[in-house]
Amino acid sequence: MANKPLKTILYAEDEADIRQIAQIALEDLGGFSVIYCSNGYEVLEAAKTACPDLLLLDVMMPGMDGPTTLHELKKYPGFENIPVIFMTAKIQSEEIMHYKALGALEVIAKPFDPMALAGIIQTAWTKA
């Protein structure tokens, strides 16, 4: 995706404290514009009006988890090939392989470093 600049991120995370710190990491430090959702249903709702370049999904969310949200979202027109990055606390090598098989550009371990988050996302985007 090196030719297209990464501008808008649709980000889902159920924990408000983490969303706040991610806001500084993604907007202030990364310069991205971000649409925030606190669960999978909100992601599906937001997708009706927004055109994000990238999805950033927490894996474990109440109601609908990250991978299920991705699966549902891909049924929406224009979202068939949406690039995604997962964030998860339980990072194991098999788990990474599994998410990569779902098409994830990157799997980011939680807790993340706010100073490095935007860089990791940008690198994953540029490399893809």
Add this chain to the structure above:
Amino acid sequence: MKDDIKEKLHALFVEYKKKLPDKFKNLQEQWQALTQQWDTSPLKDFHRAVHSLCGSAGTYCYPSISNAARELEVYLKPLLDNTSISLEEQQVIVQCLQAIEREIHQTINTQETFDILLSVTQRSSTAVYLLDNNESLIKNLSVILEEAGYTLRAVKDIKTLENEFLKNPPLVLIIDIDKISAPDSEYLVGLCRQQKTKPCLFCIAQNGDILTRLKSVRLGSTAFFQKPIDPLLLAKKIEQSDSIILLNPYRILIVDDSLSLAQYYSLILKEAGMIVQYITNPLLLIETMEDFQPDLLLMDIYMPQCSGLELACVLRQEPQYTSIPILFLSTEEDRVKQLSALNLGGDDFLVKPIVPHDLVNVVISRAKRAGVLSSFIKKDSLTGLLNHTNILQRLEIEIIRAERNQETLSFIMIDIDHFKQINDNYGHPVGDLVIKKLSSLLMSSFRKTDIIGRYGGEEFAVILLETTPENARKNCDDLRIKFSKFKFNIDNHSFKSTISAGIASYPDLSDLNTLISAADNALYAAKHNGRNQVINYGSI
């Protein structure tokens, strides 16, 4: 806005800390309700709340709270679909909750500093992990590394490595690429990449062919070693990986007409451990260069008085600036225009907006390469100190700076006493050893800002900035005493050596040549008076 990021983060951290007792109270209430009436749905909510605390506490740099919550989370997981709970299980959960409470209590009662913003530069570890079971390599390497202040942890399988890694991320991770599967190696590389201070990856392999080396490079390794491995060489590389920023911070000059952008880049680079100065008026470039002596220049292209490209041309016409790396910052995305900028003397092009992480990486990699090259030119090969020409150049610059800032400066010339006898009695390799010992003592005795050079043969020169003749004499005398106590052991013999030193200071003496010859005269007087002493020019 961007200048306030640090404050904003800090405010968030303070706010989060305040919320911790409520978060715990909430957990406890959920647990109380469960013990009254066990049901899988509120149990799932409880599990979720524990999971949330685990994640958020980790993000807000409270690993001990996060770990305590993680233990409970892991314990609850298999119980999620159970329709009842045993007394024993209840006890474990209560204990886990108590552990979380203890950690929260402790956190609230300690005044911590939010060191997260320094994360890029902190040396978090002296650990070197080796994923291999080659006993002789482990043995040799651990002895050598221990001497250098590192600890080697040899791990035999990836699971153990993963656990160790999460507890204490290493400075360097060494893997044998013949023995590790592709998904495992990729997983480890990912783990490295996500650390606050990214560990260096070294690869070792049986074959040194191009395909193996490519595989190593593709994993993101910074070093490759073919077996059999020379532990000394490996240890040296580890030391190099460690010393890049910590021992010698890069000096970066930013030229950008936008004050807020200049401050923003400056903040990012400073947080990565660099010494940064910025100017918003490009016409001040030459004098700032002379004054600040940067290792790298970060320059905006479009500025009102002149363009960055013109400035690069001006600099490249000056012999002393032909090799300094120049990075252009611009919104220019046209590759043809970018390339023409590089033709005019730039080294790289960074397109705005720039991700902080990328900026730091590009600056470090450029400055590092330029530093290696210029050290071959500027430094003495035996000691790594500045050579004769460069120490004099620095003295000239520092005198001008001291004059402008109305500061004092002292110049010391040091000579090893009876050095010829050492060479004659023990041979030149021993003479070299004495020189190396003195140079390492010089580096450890003076401040990082002081400038140390090998003047020639057994003679050294030191420029002490903002130092009066009296203080210079005192510092130098401490060094003299330390050196005279050091015992050199050669085979069955041991001997000691001494030094003499002469000091001259600015503004008592105000030009380069007078200062040098005064220090030389003082050194001569010290020798004449019986050696092993320090004399100020003023007291001859």
